Amino acid sequence: MSDLLERLRTRGWRLTAQRRVVAEVLDGDHVHLTADEVHARAVSRLPEISRATVYNTLGELVILGEVLEVSTDGRAKRYDPNAHHSHQHLICSRCGTIRDVHPVGDPLAALSADERFGFAVSGAEITYRGLCPDCH
Amino acid sequence: MSDLLERLRTRGWRLTAQRRVVAEVLDGDHVHLTADEVHARAVSRLPEISRATVYNTLGELVILGEVLEVSTDGRAKRYDPNAHHSHQHLICSRCGTIRDVHPVGDPLAALSADERFGFAVSGAEITYRGLCPDCH
DNA sequence: GTGTTGACTTAGACAAAGTCCAAGCTAGGA
DNA sequence: TCCTAGCTTGGACTTTGTCTAAGTCAACAC
Secondary structure (H helix, E strand, O other): OHHHHHHHHHOOOOOOHHHHHHHHHOOOOOOOEEHHHHHHHHHHHOOOOOHHHHHHHHHHHHHOOOOEEEOOOOOOOEEEOOOOOOOEEEEEOOOOOEEEEOOOOOHHHHOOHHHOOOOEEEEEEEEEEEEOHHHO | OHHHHHHHHHOOOOOOHHHHHHHHHOOOOOOOEEHHHHHHHHHHHOOOOOHHHHHHHHHHHHHOOOOEEEOOOOOOOEEEOOOOOOOEEEEEOOOOOEEEEOOOOOHHHHOOHHHOOOOEEEEEEEEEEEEOHHHO
């Protein structure tokens, strides 16, 4: 995570306490917090941090490619710090738990030319759904 | 579409003018309207229909399995009447156009047992992204 | 170390999407 | 034709996210 902050600094980011805290909150595997959850955890480390700053910082991290935005349920977007390892998501239909997964093969290969409607197809996001061990 | 209404009636649905209009608006291929778009089109046929009724009706159609809810961008959910033919979506990254597509093979086969984390995996949604013919 | 400055942060107003509720209406059965 | 459970309505409310004007401060120059 400190390398993340260093990477950002070399890209001209001003390293503020707020940004540091948001980056720390997002550290880890299988982390998929909503902006509000990030804010709640950030507040416990830096009580005066505002919602606007959390939204700003998350948006910047997404633009910089350091964090992925995941919107799987039409509710709040979730932020996934595992942006440097291509992966997909497996979500429990009952409790909402999200795991990062790595399917084999290239999903684009399954889409034949005449199913592409003239699009230049560049990527695919897969959401697997099922019941987690705790929910079945 | 009239068979849809008939199907719903045999399941105990009261066939009101409002529900009829919502069902009519959703008829067609590659239809992916937001609730607000459905409402706007419904109003042009039945001016007094309320937003709440459109939301209620769409929600019921989803529960009954007649319509799919698609949330691909974290903005408004879209409603897809093509629920009886399994399919995935191809979305233009610039203009947002959505097409129904039919990839070959079973996406679940790409997820090995030890990548399932003990989940009972039951399905997968794939969102392909790219630029449509008009946008490149 | 000190000063400067533009980038950053803040609180709160605002907006979009969706849910909920009490009151009134009506489709379809008796 | 009447009755009533189920449907619809408008509006208040909630959640999620964006915007703005004013104040603050990280990083650079000296």
